[in-house]
Amino acid sequence: MSYAKDKLNSSLEITEAVKKHGFCIIPNFIASKKLNKLNKEFDTIIKRNYSTGFYEHGCREYMDVIAVSEDNLKQSPFTAQIDLMSTPLIQKITLNFFGVDDFFIQHIFNVKSTETPAHSNELPYSLHFDKIHMLKFFFFLSDIDEDCGPTWVVPQQQHKSLIKRKEWREKGNPVQEINNIIHYHKDEVIPLTGAAGSLAILDTDTPHKAGSLGQDKVRKIIRVSASSPSYSSKG
Numbered sequence: 001m002s003y004a005k006d007k008l009n010s011s012l013e014i015t016e017a018v019k020k021h022g023f024c025i026i027p028n029f030i031a032s033k034k035l036n037k038l039n040k041e042f043d044t045i046i047k048r049n050y051s052t053g054f055y056e057h058g059c060r061e062y063m064d065v066i067a068v069s070e071d072n073l074k075q076s077p078f079t080a081q082i083d084l085m086s087t088p089l090i091q092k093i094t095l096n097f098f099g100v101d102d103f104f105i106q107h108i109f110n111v112k113s114t115e116t117p118a119h120s121n122e123l124p125y126s127l128h129f130d131k132i133h134m135l136k137f138f139f140f141l142s143d144i145d146e147d148c149g150p151t152w153v154v155p156q157q158q159h160k161s162l163i164k165r166k167e168w169r170e171k172g173n174p175v176q177e178i179n180n181i182i183h184y185h186k187d188e189v190i191p192l193t194g195a196a197g198s199l200a201i202l203d204t205d206t207p208h209k210a211g212s213l214g215q216d217k218v219r220k221i222i223r224v225s226a227s228s229p230s231y232s233s234k235g
């Protein structure tokens with residue numbers, strides 16, 4: 001079954017797909033001209049040729065992560081990224097999804113990954129749900145196939161995480177201490193793959209894990225997380 005939905009145009013349709021499956025992939029979300037400009041800006045940012053407000057976030061040998069807040073991005077010369085973040089769709093989907101208007105976008109991450117060292121069974125390379133419930137938007141700036149570090153997910157299992165978190169909270173336990181590691185058979189896990197220009201949206205209650213990159217593979221994405229304080233406290 002294909003989960004790619006290039007016919008979904010309205011924020012409501014996309015939100016329904018995310019609610020049903022736990023994620024949604026929209027091919028051709030970014031037009032090719034815009035994609036070229038985004039890639040140029042991305043390469044500049046990864047080379048650290050950025051203005052104030054950008055900062056390194058957990059970089060390691062095989063991964064550059066350059067973050068910026070939405071407000072600081074607006075002061076930057078990176079107009080294609082500003083345009084991308086200004087598309088009303090992100091706000092509309094987030095509003096539809098959480099059903100409240102106090103959601104917020106925390107940071108924007110420019111992430112470039114190369115060959116992953118020996119496979120790890122630790123987070124984020126093992127299946128888990130995020131401790132804080134979020135919607136994550138992954139804008140693909142490069143083609144992402146199975147060997148190119150896609151996020152892997154187990155469809156339609158997000159409700160179990162919601163129940164687990166709710167039970168945990170009702171016992172008065174702090175969310176940061178919840179055991180968020182989960183186990184599924186490998187046949188149940190599918191990759192969020194797509195060509196450059198695709199958008200993948202993930203409900204982080206969906207069991208998910210980071211993917212490894214093979215030799216000579218490169219993954220370039222812009223990632224945005226949106227969360228709702230009120231939803232998290234209820235959820």
Ligand SMILES: [Fe+2]
Nearest residue numbers: 124129130208
């Ligand atoms: Fe995660």
